Amino acid sequence: MLMVPPMPAMTYRVDNWTTNPSSTFGTALAAPGTANTEGSWTQVLSATAENIYWLHVAGWQNQVAAQARQGFFDVGVDPAGGSSYTEVVANLIVGGAAILSSMGYGKEYYFPLFIPAGSTVAMRHQDSTASVTSYASIVGYGGPGGPERNMVASVSETLGTVTNTTGTSFTPGNAADGSWVSLGTTTSALWWWQLGVQIDSTVKSTRGTYVDLAVGDSTTKEVILRTYLFSTTNEEEGYAGIGHINPGCYRPVPAGAELWVRGRNAVAPDSGFNALAYGFGG
Amino acid sequence: MLFPAHGLSAYTFTVDNWDTNPTSNIGTSVVPGASNVEGSWTQIASSATIAEDCYWMALHVHSGAVASQSRSQILDIGIDPAGGTSYTAAIENLDIASSGPPAGPMGYQFLLPWYVSAGSSIAARIQGSHATAGTVRVAARWWGSPSRPEAAPRGSIAQTFGTIASSAGTSFTPGNAADGSWVSLGTASSALWWLQLCAARAATTLTNEYTYVDLAVGDATNKRIIARTLNLAATTERVQTWPAQNLTFAASYCPIPSGAELWVRGRCDNAPDSGYHATVIGIGG
Numbered sequence: 001m002l003m004v005p006p007m008p009a010m011t012y013r014v015d016n017w018t019t020n021p022s023s024t025f026g027t028a029l030a031a032p033g034t035a036n037t038e039g040s041w042t043q044v045l046s047a048t049a050e051n052i053y054w055l056h057v058a059g060w061q062n063q064v065a066a067q068a069r070q071g072f073f074d075v076g077v078d079p080a081g082g083s084s085y086t087e088v089v090a091n092l093i094v095g096g097a098a099i100l101s102s103m104g105y106g107k108e109y110y111f112p113l114f115i116p117a118g119s120t121v122a123m124r125h126q127d128s129t130a131s132v133t134s135y136a137s138i139v140g141y142g143g144p145g146g147p148e149r150n151m152v153a154s155v156s157e158t159l160g161t162v163t164n165t166t167g168t169s170f171t172p173g174n175a176a177d178g179s180w181v182s183l184g185t186t187t188s189a190l191w192w193w194q195l196g197v198q199i200d201s202t203v204k205s206t207r208g209t210y211v212d213l214a215v216g217d218s219t220t221k222e223v224i225l226r227t228y229l230f231s232t233t234n235e236e237e238g239y240a241g242i243g244h245i246n247p248g249c250y251r252p253v254p255a256g257a258e259l260w261v262r263g264r265n266a267v268a269p270d271s272g273f274n275a276l277a278y279g280f281g282g
Numbered sequence: 283m284l285f286p287a288h289g290l291s292a293y294t295f296t297v298d299n300w301d302t303n304p305t306s307n308i309g310t311s312v313v314p315g316a317s318n319v320e321g322s323w324t325q326i327a328s329s330a331t332i333a334e335d336c337y338w339m340a341l342h343v344h345s346g347a348v349a350s351q352s353r354s355q356i357l358d359i360g361i362d363p364a365g366g367t368s369y370t371a372a373i374e375n376l377d378i379a380s381s382g383p384p385a386g387p388m389g390y391q392f393l394l395p396w397y398v399s400a401g402s403s404i405a406a407r408i409q410g411s412h413a414t415a416g417t418v419r420v421a422a423r424w425w426g427s428p429s430r431p432e433a434a435p436r437g438s439i440a441q442t443f444g445t446i447a448s449s450a451g452t453s454f455t456p457g458n459a460a461d462g463s464w465v466s467l468g469t470a471s472s473a474l475w476w477l478q479l480c481a482a483r484a485a486t487t488l489t490n491e492y493t494y495v496d497l498a499v500g501d502a503t504n505k506r507i508i509a510r511t512l513n514l515a516a517t518t519e520r521v522q523t524w525p526a527q528n529l530t531f532a533a534s535y536c537p538i539p540s541g542a543e544l545w546v547r548g549r550c551d552n553a554p555d556s557g558y559h560a561t562v563i564g565i566g567g
Contacts, residue, residue, distance in 0.1 A: 009535055009536055009537055010532040010533070010535070013507075013510070013533075015510075017494070017510075017512075020459045020549065020550075020551050021492035021493055021494050021512055021514075021549065021550070021551050022492055022551050023490075023492065025492070025512070053532070054530070054531075054532040056526045056530060056532075056533075058526070098386065100492070100514060101490055101516075102386065103385065103386030103387070103388070104382065104386040104387030104388060104514055104516070104522045105386060105387070105388055105522065105524070105525075108525070108526060110526065110529070110530050110532075139526070139533075141530075141532035141533065151290065175303050191290075206306075206385060207304070207305075207306070208304035208305060208306060208308060208384060209304055210300075210304045222294070223296075226298075226300075228300075228304065228308065228384070230306075230384045230385065230386075230388075232385055232386075236386075238386070238388075240342070240384045240388050241308065241342035241344075241384065241388070241391060241421055241525075242340035242341065242342045242391050242393070242421065242422075242423055242525075242529065243423070245525070245526065245529040245530060246338070246340050246393065246423065246425070246529060247290075247291075247293055247337075247338045247393075247425045248293060248296060248425060250290040250291065250292050250293075251292050252292060252429075264303065264304060265303070265304065266301075266303035266304055266305055
């Protein structure tokens with residue numbers, strides 16, 4: 001049968017990976033000398049040769065044992081190819097993201113965002129601890145086709161309440177789903193979703209936690225994603241497995257839609273869970 | 283030319299074999315066959331679970347590693363459209379050697395646009411190299427009920443690239459702070475449009491090293507790189523390949539014509555461990 005492709009093949013791939021792989025491949029992002037404030041932009045992609053339609057961003061090495069690290073990365077773009085960046089994605093959660101030489105994975109996000117050819121891309125780091133460094137890798141996927149041939153996202157929204165460097169708090173259930181907590185309502189129609197989760201605690205357990213993102217109202221909800229957050233007693237965290245990046249991320253919702261989060265542990269949960277959701281559309 | 287409308291589909295039917303409550307042992311335990319013999323089929327989804335036609339299947343394969351042991355393993359996914367236990371292998375020889383646990387390094391992930399009709403049952407089987415079978419966990423999720431069925435992929439042809447020997451795919455040797463030599467994985471028997479790179483390693487001693495693994499299409503002299511992923515291991519002989527290469531549409535949707543030849547190579551941060559091997563699963567139809 002005729003297979004209608006979900007998109008044209010992305011024949012252009014650009015990244016900030018170091019020439020040789022290492023435990024710190026990508027770009028170091030230093031948080032400023034004042035906690036809970038935005039850092040400076042650091043370029044992660046030089047002027048792109050072709051249009052970019054999708055980005056994969058990963059953050060790691062935010063973790064320090066016995067510390068309650070809470071971190072955000074922003075993504076900025078300068079379409080003129082300079083260093084005057086405009087924020088396009090805000091507050092991607094990277095708190096507690098693991099060290100590659102330990103857990104091997106951190107906090108990854110995959111989302112559509114149109115970045116025209118010739119643009120530079122930068123990222124910046126806000127952290128609950130001053131003057132700390134975490135690492136970011138980024139891969140852009142694009143191709144020669146124009147916007148008329150591709151799904152194009154030009155709008156992003158970050159849903160949830162930001163306090164210092166934490167998102168909306170929620171409490172996972174003990175061998176049961178926890179209560180739904182509202183992350184707020186969308187301003188625009190959006191069609192792609194990612195979920196960010198971190199644990200604001202100096203003591204974490206080695207365990208998995210299901211974290212659900214849903215759309216709906218106070219009585220009726222549709223689950224969009226179920227993420228499998230894994231943490232360790234070394235205060236590391238990461239998104240394990242297949243719950244975070246998958247076909248379920250595509251879920252069109254209208255402007256004014258309300259998003260919700262909840263969690264589920266097998267036992268009494270650690271304290272400090274907080275989340276933000278990221279919607280893309282346009 | 284007529285260019286069909288593009289667009290993704292929203293899937294409102296989702297099922298999985300995850301535990302009711304989250305644990306480190308997420309998914310179904312599968313006992314491999316020992317000493318390079320196929321294991322038995324273990325059901326990972328019943329006919330009742332696959333209540334609707336499903337278009338996507340994601341796999342997280344983990345916890346097969348054992349310290350100080352070389353655990354080469356390859357995974358098949360079988361389907362019985364009648365919902366019974368007479369499984370026919372649909373996807374064969376995913377290279378899943380020495381997969382680490384969720385505590386990390388966390389093993390391997392795959393996203394397969396494989397159409398499964400409602401009422402089917404689905405199973406996994408594993409062939410392992412070690413004389414002691416051990417266990418491997420397979421966590422899976424399926425998506426169905428697309429909002430745009432005409433835009434939902436319906437993979438029905440699968441080809442495994444690579445030569446299987448001793449429960450492992452084609453061997454390759456990464457370079458030491460340089461790209462290693464390209465090694466052919468074979469040619470496509472039909473047109474394919476979705477590729478999953480199964481980059482793995484197994485040895486009795488693995489170091490905490492990092493390796494880029496590249497997949498290319500081309501011939502002996504000209505190649506176009508179509509994927510780059512990161513393989514890493516811990517000194518406990520646990521292995522992981524970064525999931526993004528396989529889980530993202532942008533990286534995995536890659537049409538190739540019948541007759542196209544695929545190649546693999548690696549680039550390590552130091553003198554590489556021995557025991558790197560790979561297969562590629564191509565989906566078409």
